[in-house]
Amino acid sequence: MEITREAGLTVWRQIQQIIESEIRGKLYQPGKRLPTEAEFARRFQVNRHTVRRALSRLEERGLLRTEQGRGTFVQEAVIDYKVARRTRFSENLAQQHRAPNRTLLAASDMPASTEVARALRLRRGAPVVYLLTTGEADGRRISVSAHYFPKPRFDGMAVLVAETRSISTALKKMGVEEFTRAQTRILARMPTAEDARQLEMPRNRPMLVTEGINVDAQGARIEFSISRFCSDWVQILVEP
Numbered sequence: 001m002e003i004t005r006e007a008g009l010t011v012w013r014q015i016q017q018i019i020e021s022e023i024r025g026k027l028y029q030p031g032k033r034l035p036t037e038a039e040f041a042r043r044f045q046v047n048r049h050t051v052r053r054a055l056s057r058l059e060e061r062g063l064l065r066t067e068q069g070r071g072t073f074v075q076e077a078v079i080d081y082k083v084a085r086r087t088r089f090s091e092n093l094a095q096q097h098r099a100p101n102r103t104l105l106a107a108s109d110m111p112a113s114t115e116v117a118r119a120l121r122l123r124r125g126a127p128v129v130y131l132l133t134t135g136e137a138d139g140r141r142i143s144v145s146a147h148y149f150p151k152p153r154f155d156g157m158a159v160l161v162a163e164t165r166s167i168s169t170a171l172k173k174m175g176v177e178e179f180t181r182a183q184t185r186i187l188a189r190m191p192t193a194e195d196a197r198q199l200e201m202p203r204n205r206p207m208l209v210t211e212g213i214n215v216d217a218q219g220a221r222i223e224f225s226i227s228r229f230c231s232d233w234v235q236i237l238v239e240p
Contacts, residue, residue, distance in 0.1 A: 003044050015044055015054040023063055023074055030076040034064070065232050066202060079137060081229065083210065084239040087181045088168055089135055098137040102165045105144075106132040107158035109151065116148045119213050119224035127151040131158060133167070134198075135227075142234050144198045145227040154222070167223075176216050179223070185211040186236055191228075199230045207231055 003014050019040075022028055035043070040051040055072055058064045065075050082092050093100035111125040120128065128148045135143035147167065149157055153174075160170035171179060188206045196203045208231050214223040229236070 003046070011044075011046055012050045012053040012057075015040070015046070015051060016057050018044075019054065020058060020061075020063060023058075028074045030074050032074055033070070034072045034074065036071065067200060068196075068202060075232065078232075079142065079234050080237040081234045082237045082239050083181070083184050083186070083212075085180050087184075087212070090166060090168070093137050099139070101136040101139070102161070102167065103134045103136065104131060104158065104162045104165075105134060106130075107161075112148070116224055119211075120148065120150050120221045122150060129154050129157050131161060133161065137233070140233070141198075141200060141230075143227050143229045144195075145225055148224045149222060171222070176222060179214045179216050181212055182215045182221070183213040184238075186238075187211075188231070195228055199228060201230045201232060205231060208234060208236055210236065 003011055003018075009017075019028075019034075028034055034040075034055075037048045037051045037055070040055075041048045044051065055064060059066060059072075063075055064072050066072050079093070079096060079098065089102065090100040108130050109127055110130050112120065112122050112128045114124050116122075116128060117124040117126060122128070127150075129151055131147040131149075133145050133147065134141050135145065157170055157174065160173050161167060164170050164173070168179075187209050189209060191199065191201060191203055191205075191207045193203065195201075195207060199207060201207065208229040210225075210227045210229070212223075212225045212227070213221055214225070216222050
């Protein structure tokens with residue numbers, strides 16, 4: 001397809017329609033990087049500002065995503081992350097034929113903040129185990145999560161999570177055969193610079209945040225978590 005200056009459509013809109021047609025026709029596969037603005041500008045014999053406007057419109061329509069420093073990519077299918085009474089990260093992804101992985105970024109013991117103490121029903125300042133983990137799907141980071149577990153019951157969680165790459169498996173090794181979600185709060189907010197860096201997402205799009213409380217079979221609160229999801233990759237599906 002060629003650009004027609006007298007077609008009744010602005011040039012950038014014609015470029016948008018051409019690239020969109022090529023995406024839907026699988027010329028550019030999901031997850032693949034597009035040519036650069038300069039390459040498109042040479043192809044269509046226009047300036048880069050015109051190309052940028054066309055690509056921005058396609059990004060607004062959810063067909064493209066931009067990764068800072070890497071380029072523009074065709075958007076893959078969004079993951080439905082299920083939140084239910086029994087919420088498991090690996091199971092969620094495996095059911096959608098995605099390869100799950102969890103990586104431990106940091107671990108420490110710390111005094112419980114007011115928020116953490118309230119969630120775990122501890123006194124403020126009580127010792128807790130803190131873990132910072134990432135969640136990946138098919139090798140791509142989709143979430144960063146802060147986990148808090150009451151001490152001394154969960155001393156050793158960091159070592160087990162590092163070994164098993166799974167919160168559920170680590171809890172099972174510590175004697176928690178089954179646990180359920182007692183409460184989930186879902187919100188959206190704009191990412192900080194650190195959020196954007198950790199999630200590899202632009203700062204001009206909101207991220208999804210879940211705050212969850214898990215309990216063991218006796219109803220004792222065993223974990224408070226705050227998970228941040230890149231909204232380009234994940235949508236939250238609430239199930240009864």
